[in-house]
Amino acid sequence: MTDGxxxxxxxxxxSLLNALRQDGFTxxxxxxxxxxxxxxxxxxxxxAVETPAAPSARSLLLKSGRIGEPDWEAAxxxxxxxxxxxxxxxxxxxxSAAELHLVCTAALYDGAFAMxxxxxxxxxxxxxxxPELAAWPGQEPARLAEETALRxxxxxxxxxxxxEFARRPVPPVSAAGRAGLDRLGARxxxxxxxxxxxxxxxxxxxxLGRGVYPVLLDLARAAPGGAGRxxxxxxxxxxxxxxxxxxxxxxxxxxxxxxxxxxxxxxSGGRPRGRTQIPNAGPPAPVSGTGTxxxxxSAP
Amino acid sequence: MTSAAPYEALVASLKxxxxxxxxxxxxxxxxSDGLLVAADTATAQxxxxxxxxxxxxxxxxxxxxxxxxxxxxxxxxxxxGGYVVVLAVGDHALLVILADEGxxxxxxxxxxxxxxxxxxxxxxxx
Numbered sequence: 001m002t003d004g005x006x007x008x009x010x011x012x013x014x015s016l017l018n019a020l021r022q023d024g025f026t027x028x029x030x031x032x033x034x035x036x037x038x039x040x041x042x043x044x045x046x047x048a049v050e051t052p053a054a055p056s057a058r059s060l061l062l063k064s065g066r067i068g069e070p071d072w073e074a075a076x077x078x079x080x081x082x083x084x085x086x087x088x089x090x091x092x093x094x095x096s097a098a099e100l101h102l103v104c105t106a107a108l109y110d111g112a113f114a115m116x117x118x119x120x121x122x123x124x125x126x127x128x129x130x131p132e133l134a135a136w137p138g139q140e141p142a143r144l145a146e147e148t149a150l151r152x153x154x155x156x157x158x159x160x161x162x163x164e165f166a167r168r169p170v171p172p173v174s175a176a177g178r179a180g181l182d183r184l185g186a187r188x189x190x191x192x193x194x195x196x197x198x199x200x201x202x203x204x205x206x207x208l209g210r211g212v213y214p215v216l217l218d219l220a221r222a223a224p225g226g227a228g229r230x231x232x233x234x235x236x237x238x239x240x241x242x243x244x245x246x247x248x249x250x251x252x253x254x255x256x257x258x259x260x261x262x263x264x265x266x267x268s269g270g271r272p273r274g275r276t277q278i279p280n281a282g283p284p285a286p287v288s289g290t291g292t293x294x295x296x297x298s299a300p
Numbered sequence: 301m302t303s304a305a306p307y308e309a310l311v312a313s314l315k316x317x318x319x320x321x322x323x324x325x326x327x328x329x330x331x332s333d334g335l336l337v338a339a340d341t342a343t344a345q346x347x348x349x350x351x352x353x354x355x356x357x358x359x360x361x362x363x364x365x366x367x368x369x370x371x372x373x374x375x376x377x378x379x380x381g382g383y384v385v386v387l388a389v390g391d392h393a394l395l396v397i398l399a400d401e402g403x404x405x406x407x408x409x410x411x412x413x414x415x416x417x418x419x420x421x422x423x424x425x426x
Binding site: 035053056 | 318322402404
């Protein structure tokens, strides 16, 4: 195992990335363990994550139907002229540069999150590899670690073990449960109806062209105890309420002299604003219901 | 051993492969002439997949022999949405793996030889 820096070997991937950030490393970091994955860095900033554990930007664009296969193949064929897939796609008007950046950023955060659910057994750096698509200039490693931790915390509010839930096949919705699906949003309903008792949340994400995190969040919010539970809940629990842990007035408490709860920076969401270059390009606010990597919803 | 027992063991082996390699969705075992033996499928038509895979493995073998690049290792069909991998199981059977585009190829290369060995022993015992 080498960290490529010559210094004391980092203890984990976040500390490795921090060290590489200090060094201004450009290249790939191949992580082994579970299905593994590769992080692509430029000057120490993470621009792309490719892993079998989460759909890439290509999968998000193709599987969601945002870009058709013939168009994609035409863009690939033009690679010889442009030398760059992103330029091929934007040059042919298949997707705007801003939207492509957004989808790539979503795939990046989702890939980092999905890789964090797996055990890491080692890593090595490779200065020669480049990603297929990336969101340059990239994200600060600390920002990536912070967001990954936030996503895990958010899911833990619904699930006893996020990694275990992510590994297990999602049970199909029972006949009784189908009646209750109407109360859920179309996005959640689509996820639940694709569950067949074989597909894991990761498989569903690939099948639908969505991020693993938004799929997990939809599943967790709709049915923490299994798909059938969706029918028992007339209204899905509002996530923001569940996350506003401390200063929450008990039901029935006199509220005449209390103002409505207000969001504060670094409060319940713990999500400072304005850190990404494009609004919503990073992680979605869990209450917004848009989820990461939903090109069909972010499409103009 | 009854005929039902090896069939269940074959399906259990297929299920184990699906669960151990990220991206593997469905699998089919067929004879080399395309008759279905066992399947762990959800949406694919196992009989059709068995017949087509047998044809593609036969073509792959003939092509490999024609060009003199050594014996055939596997036939991989790479699609926009995933992979179809056909592996020979001995001389008389084959394993078809349908996987999504996120397939953990390294994991498949690690796990598939043991699966193929196991399937071969089950089939020869049947």
